[in-house]
Amino acid sequence: MGLLDFVKDIGSKLFNRDDEAADKITEHIMASNPGISDLGVTYKDGEVTLIGKTDSAEAAQKAVLMAGNVKGVTKVVPKIDIIEAASAGKDAASALEPSNVEYYVIASGDTLSKIAQKYYHDANQYQRIFEANREVIKDPDLIYPGQKIRIPLNAN
Template identity: 30%
Template sequence: MGILSFIKEAGEKLFGAASTPAQAAAPDLDAQNKTAGDAIVTYIRSQGLDATNLQVSYDGTSHTVTVAGEAADQPTKDKILVAAGNVQNVDKVDDQLTVTTPAAAPTQFHTVVSGDNLWKIAEKYYGSGAKNDVIFQANTPMLKSPDKIYPGQVLVIPPV
């Protein structure tokens, strides 16, 4: 549990500029935050991810998503957190998820910068670019292709 940082200008476009909670009038802020949270839940589930009692809330003022519930395992938890954070207008994810089966080793996260590719990232974390498929598999279904990463995207780097 903790706070994960993301780049709010990068990621999936789930809610447009017109519905960005920070730009809304004060009386509509709660409704817009709820709409944004619901859109993020829908996106998480569209990726084939879920958790028991999954709850997602969005605070447009701080650009923070809070994710709670119980994931079946650490890889599912990591994917839910990354899916929630790799959304435009999300700056932080407050991880309140628990795990039914805890992982033996901690997960790392990597923020993609210009010039990165999965081979370079695998070399950095594993000492071998040939292990790039481990990173790709840990980030599916959010990643559709190993070549489709972008600056600002946060990737799960699982232990090997």
């Protein structure tokens, strides 16, 4: 599953009115800023556009997940300058969906241990998933169906 589409009725409820969505999502991302500078956020009809700069694709991925895992958001359009991608001759789209990361939507009955078992064949590796998603998952025991997370696939 790709990074940019989300389930509208799932996620943290940050805003009550569309006119406050951009400010609330900006505050949410900046509270756990994964490494985005000059952040700008717009919101219209469930679509969030993120503008900013970062040194790493991981920071951009996390900002997209933070914005997307908000109730009322169906899509995130990242317009983030990723310095490491540009210096490697990659475009931002390929940097956001690299081969060493998979995106996973949590299903009913999932735990981080079950997900770790599926991807790493070791339930005890759940902490690896938690660490890769600290900005999105505040407590490894509190995940919810429909939440989208990053699964790092590279060697540990």
